[in-house]
Amino acid sequence: MTQSHTRLLILLIALLTISAAFAEPADVEIAAEKPSKSKREKIPPSDGYYKGREIAVTMHFTGADWLTRESRDREEDCTTMLAALGVKPGQTVCDMGCGNGFYSIKLAEMVGKDGKVLAVDIQPQMLSLLKLRAKAAKIKNIKPLLGTFVDPKLPDGAVDLILLVDVYHEFSHPEQMLAAMRKSLKPGGRLALVEFREEDPAVPIKPLHKMSKQQILKEIPPNGFKLVEQFDKLPWQHLMFFERDDATAKDAAEKLEKSQK
Numbered sequence: 001m002t003q004s005h006t007r008l009l010i011l012l013i014a015l016l017t018i019s020a021a022f023a024e025p026a027d028v029e030i031a032a033e034k035p036s037k038s039k040r041e042k043i044p045p046s047d048g049y050y051k052g053r054e055i056a057v058t059m060h061f062t063g064a065d066w067l068t069r070e071s072r073d074r075e076e077d078c079t080t081m082l083a084a085l086g087v088k089p090g091q092t093v094c095d096m097g098c099g100n101g102f103y104s105i106k107l108a109e110m111v112g113k114d115g116k117v118l119a120v121d122i123q124p125q126m127l128s129l130l131k132l133r134a135k136a137a138k139i140k141n142i143k144p145l146l147g148t149f150v151d152p153k154l155p156d157g158a159v160d161l162i163l164l165v166d167v168y169h170e171f172s173h174p175e176q177m178l179a180a181m182r183k184s185l186k187p188g189g190r191l192a193l194v195e196f197r198e199e200d201p202a203v204p205i206k207p208l209h210k211m212s213k214q215q216i217l218k219e220i221p222p223n224g225f226k227l228v229e230q231f232d233k234l235p236w237q238h239l240m241f242f243e244r245d246d247a248t249a250k251d252a253a254e255k256l257e258k259s260q261k
């Protein structure tokens with residue numbers, strides 16, 4: 001083999017290695033981590049409905065550009081939403097269903113170098129996009145976590161605030177996710193739920209990706225949470241804050257355990 005052949009071969013191998021590293025499975029709707037067999041057996045199949053609501057299909061990572069579109073702040077007033085969260089420097093905040101990290105990056109700046117952001121998603125490709133954006137912004141206090149449909153892999157009793165923007169309605173297993181999030185909250189910790197308003201036909205979002213306040217209250221409080229605050233000044237979304245409600249939590253945990261047997 002001549003020297004130029006050898007060089008060509010090395011170049012070819014390098015190109016194949018790089019393209020394999022970036023290849024994305026074309027045959028999956030959601031490229032989430034598959035639970036191990038033993039875990040899978042414990043997960044009751046989702047029938048696609050929860051308390052009368054049809055669960056929306058997860059937004060695919062190939063559509064992630066929509067999350068960082070130039071018009072987003074103008075349309076959703078993300079700046080006002082973030083200010084309403086009351087995030088403080090030094091806190092541990094979770095960006096649940098973080099997508100490509102539009103909010104993780106902003107939250108990381110708000111909690112500062114003594115705080116951290118746990119950024120959870122079930123699509124590894126979304127986490128890769130988030131890592132690229134965090135690197136470009138030189139942000140080091142974001143910890144990406146690859147969750148499963150039932151387990152966000154959060155540490156117990158460690159989180160001050162869990163922000164859920166446009167994600168709860170996609171949970172295939174809302175009860176398991178709510179139970180896991182409850183466990184991860186510090187005493188006094190909060191969920192901040194942001195969902196497009198179903199009550200408002202002027203909000204230009206597909207019906208399955210919207211939720212009414214009535215439906216939210218049908219789903220969240222019976223899972224061991226109480227509504228503690230509402231912010232009604234966003235142009236398209238509800239913003240509702242929930243804290244653990246230990247009075248109803250025992251019932252919810254028992255019910256969930258029974259349903260998994």
Ligand SMILES: C[S@@+](CC[C@H](N)C(=O)[O-])C[C@H]1O[C@@H](n2cnc3c(N)ncnc32)[C@H](O)[C@@H]1O
Nearest residue numbers: 059067097098099102121122123149165167170
């Ligand atoms: C519409 S995107 C919203 C992304 C981000 N919150 C934002 O507003 O920019 C919903 C994200 O939630 C993720 N997701 C769906 N079910 C999830 C689950 N059970 N746990 C964690 N993430 C989930 C999806 O993979 C997707 O990236």
